[in-house]
Amino acid sequence: xxxxxxxxxxxxxxxxxxxxxxxxxxxxxxxxxxxxxxxxxxxxxxxxxxxxxxxxxxxxxxxxxxxxxxxxxxxxxxxxxxxxxxxxxxxxxxxxxxxxxxxxxxxxxxxxxxxxxxxxxxxxxxxxxxxxxxxxxxxxxxxxxxxxxxxxxxxxxxxxxxxxxxxxxxxxxxxxxxxxxxxxxxxxxxxxxxxxxxxxxxxxxxxxxxxxxxxxxxxxxxxxxxxxxxxxxxxxxxxxxxxxxxxxxxxxxxxxxxxxxxxxxxxxxxxxxxxxxxxxxxxxxxxxxxxxxxxxxxxxxxxxxxxxxxxxxxxxxxxxxxxxxxxxxxx
Amino acid sequence: xxxxxxxxxxxxxxxxxxxxxxxxxxxxxxxxxxxxxxxxxxxxxxxxxxxxxxxxxxxxxxxxxxxxxxxxxxxxxxxxxxxxxxxxxxxxxxxxxxxxxxxxxxxxxxxxxxxxxxxxxxxxxxxxxxxxxxxxxxxxxxxxxxxxxxxxxxxxxxxxxxxxxxxxxxxxxxxxxxxxxxxxxxxxxxxxxxxxxxxxxxxxxxxxxxxxxxxxxxxxxxxxxxxxxxxxxxxxxxxxxxxxxxxxxxxxxxxxxxxxxxxxxxxxxxxxxxxxxxxxxxxxxxxxxxxxxxxxxxxxxxxxxxxxxxxxxxxxxxxxxxxxxxxxxxx
DNA sequence: TGTCGTTGTCGAAGCGCTTCGACTTTGCAG
DNA sequence: CTGCAAAGTCGAAGCGCTTCGACAACGACA
Numbered sequence: 081x082x083x084x085x086x087x088x089x090x091x092x093x094x095x096x097x098x099x100x101x102x103x104x105x106x107x108x109x110x111x112x113x114x115x116x117x118x119x120x121x122x123x124x125x126x127x128x129x130x131x132x133x134x135x136x137x138x139x140x141x142x143x144x145x146x147x148x149x150x151x152x153x154x155x156x157x158x159x160x161x162x163x164x165x166x167x168x169x170x171x172x173x174x175x176x177x178x179x180x181x182x183x184x185x186x187x188x189x190x191x192x193x194x195x196x197x198x199x200x201x202x203x204x205x206x207x208x209x210x211x212x213x214x215x216x217x218x219x220x221x222x223x224x225x226x227x228x229x230x231x232x233x234x235x236x237x238x239x240x241x242x243x244x245x246x247x248x249x250x251x252x253x254x255x256x257x258x259x260x261x262x263x264x265x266x267x268x269x270x271x272x273x274x275x276x277x278x279x280x281x282x283x284x285x286x287x288x289x290x291x292x293x294x295x296x297x298x299x300x301x302x303x304x305x306x307x308x309x310x311x312x313x314x315x316x317x318x319x320x321x322x323x324x325x326x327x328x329x330x331x332x333x334x335x336x337x338x339x340x341x342x343x344x345x346x347x348x349x350x351x352x353x354x355x356x357x358x359x360x361x362x363x364x365x366x367x368x369x370x371x372x373x374x375x376x377x378x379x380x381x382x383x384x385x386x387x388x389x390x391x392x393x394x395x396x397x398x399x400x401x402x403x404x405x406x407x408x409x410x411x
Numbered sequence: 412x413x414x415x416x417x418x419x420x421x422x423x424x425x426x427x428x429x430x431x432x433x434x435x436x437x438x439x440x441x442x443x444x445x446x447x448x449x450x451x452x453x454x455x456x457x458x459x460x461x462x463x464x465x466x467x468x469x470x471x472x473x474x475x476x477x478x479x480x481x482x483x484x485x486x487x488x489x490x491x492x493x494x495x496x497x498x499x500x501x502x503x504x505x506x507x508x509x510x511x512x513x514x515x516x517x518x519x520x521x522x523x524x525x526x527x528x529x530x531x532x533x534x535x536x537x538x539x540x541x542x543x544x545x546x547x548x549x550x551x552x553x554x555x556x557x558x559x560x561x562x563x564x565x566x567x568x569x570x571x572x573x574x575x576x577x578x579x580x581x582x583x584x585x586x587x588x589x590x591x592x593x594x595x596x597x598x599x600x601x602x603x604x605x606x607x608x609x610x611x612x613x614x615x616x617x618x619x620x621x622x623x624x625x626x627x628x629x630x631x632x633x634x635x636x637x638x639x640x641x642x643x644x645x646x647x648x649x650x651x652x653x654x655x656x657x658x659x660x661x662x663x664x665x666x667x668x669x670x671x672x673x674x675x676x677x678x679x680x681x682x683x684x685x686x687x688x689x690x691x692x693x694x695x696x697x698x699x700x701x702x703x704x705x706x707x708x709x710x711x712x713x714x715x716x717x718x719x720x721x722x723x724x725x726x727x728x729x730x731x732x733x734x735x736x737x738x739x740x741x742x
Numbered sequence: 743t744g745t746c747g748t749t750g751t752c753g754a755a756g757c758g759c760t761t762c763g764a765c766t767t768t769g770c771a772g
Numbered sequence: 773c774t775g776c777a778a779a780g781t782c783g784a785a786g787c788g789c790t791t792c793g794a795c796a797a798c799g800a801c802a
Binding site for chain 3: 773774775776777778779780781782783784785786787788789790791792793794795796797798799800801802
């Protein structure tokens with residue numbers, strides 16, 4: 081249908097018997113148009129299958145209708161969560177008639193500068209922002225509207241969205257205490273994760289330690305994620321704290337191993353011992369018995385991030401910082 | 412640095428003391444330029460941090476420098492594989508100085524028409540193409556350069572890339588036979604997957620059944636992927652074929668359950684019984700003992716797909732059909 | 743010395759769209 | 773019946789880039 085050169089606004093205008101500018105105004109709604117004219121234009125648009133040329137539009141209007149999403153591609157990131165995030169963002173962006181350009185974090189600050197200078201996108205979403213993130217400074221300098229997932233050390237003037245990890249830690253502790261546990265522990269993330277984004281891990285720790293507030297004894301144990309280390313850590317933990325009856329695991333790959341280690345130690349999870357996971361549903365459901373869990377609500381975060389970005393593109397104000405309440409799923 | 416309006420080619424030209432067209436030619440290399448001039452231009456580009464305005468470029472040159480990637484977002488897709496694919500594609504595209512626009516399959520054929528008509532992308536990569544895929548017809552009509560991952564029923568005139576699933580089935584059968592198994596079975600995908608993309612599942616089956624070629628008895632058992640069904644299916648299988656000593660599992664979520672069922676039945680995997688997985692490494696490594704496996708080489712496929720697309724954009728010929736040899740990883 | 747390719751550079755003409763100012767109509771108050 | 777604002781529409785001027793044809797300048801060749 082669409083010829084090799086595509087349908088232009090001029091053809092639509094001719095068919096509707098109006099000027100090209102009128103077609104433009106009908107489509108954008110930036111000037112009032114009589115219903116009769118609007119109708120004829122819309123008909124012509126439909127009959128011709130007209131879609132504005134994205135390049136021409138962006139050139140003339142200084143709006144590309146595209147936002148960039150920069151994904152981290154380091155090892156250690158949980159891929160399914162990333163994917164959920166990406167798809168959530170695309171779905172939400174399309175709702176606002178925007179497209180999404182995918183970038184990877186290894187393009188770094190230079191990548192940001194590139195897309196900004198070439199005006200190929202109107203805004204940016206940066207995922208998995210670290211505490212000390214080299215992209216943040218560039219971002220600030222470029223002045224492109226942006227939303228970050230995660231909180232850098234200096235969030236001044238930036239829009240950030242994330243799960244409220246402090247609350248997540250607290251929710252886990254509360255859950256265990258409510259099950260009657262008087263001695264609980266948090267099996268933390270692997271060292272690599274801690275090293276990179278201390279903020280995130282720190283916040284879970286604080287929430288977990290602060291949650292019981294005297295109702296139980298709480299400790300935090302960092303833990304590597306290979307089978308052997310997990311087995312050893314759990315064993316040491318149980319020796320060090322023989323009265324322990326509750327465990328929160330904030331370390332996705334380790335969950336399965338933890339369950340084995342507990343079984344080996346004679347703990348019956350769900351009966352005389354309680355475990356709660358901070359991680360994706362699949363992780364909590366892969367083991368037996370299924371565990372209660374607090375997940376990172378990727379789609380939700382993506383939705384919020386995109387929505388905030390859209391509002392910034394429209395010149396509206398959005399909160400600097402948005403923390404999503406964690407949700408405990410019992411099973 | 413970059414003002415709100417960005418650096419234009421005119422400013423670069425002024426700084427280098429040449430015409431704008433000369434700058435353009437230096438950057439594109441489409442006409443010969445004296446080394447001295449080229450040098451001055453490149454210096455000006457660097458000093459000013461110039462990046463061509465993407466919209467203007469696409470308007471004038473009819474080339475957007477962007478390709479679209481349409482990802483499936485159905486349940487049942489293995490998310491990490493998708494993510495690997497996406498990141499592989501972006502990395503490879505950037506190598507050719509192209510960007511990647513992310514779309515989701517739920518935009519359907521209309522989405523393809525949209526991006527084609529708006530000239531926002533130069534080409535398309537469609538992931539996870541099904542045997543009867545409604546997008547294929549539209550794709551053909553649009554005439555946009557494209558590459559598919561997977562094979563639709565009528566691949567006439569299309570460029571398709573995929574893992575050679577027939578070979579994958581054969582490799583698994585061979586592996587088991589070489590371990591001395593004389594009676595083997597393939598525990599197939601869940602029904603939903605079969606229903607959707609028979610081609611894929613069929614090919615594994617054929618390869619698996621044809622592999623032994625008289626050296627062993629081979630059967631294929633389809634299998635749902637919840638724990639209970641897997642337990643039952645494995646039990647039935649072992650009753651039906653008491654001499655069975657080799658099993659290939661082409662059903663990611665089921666692998667863990669299969670191992671439990673086999674242990675319950677007293678089979679010692681790796682000793683008197685052999686199991687091989689068709690699926691991602693993590694799946695094969697999550698169980699004990701680690702299993703040999705054939706994976707879907709997502710990054711590899713993405714790389715090939717992008718490379719082929721780039722060549723098509725340059726008007727070169729590429730093979731209609733590319734099958735990637737499966738690789739068995741022993742552990 | 744005149745002619746002809748080469749090589750390197752320039753100016754101008756768009757690409758298809760948005761947007762601004764101006765113009766024509768229409769409705770209504772005076 | 774006149775005057776004026778509001779409503780609806782148009783034409784033209786770019787947005788920043790690529791590309792085409794033209795044109796100097798320069799050797800090489802006859």
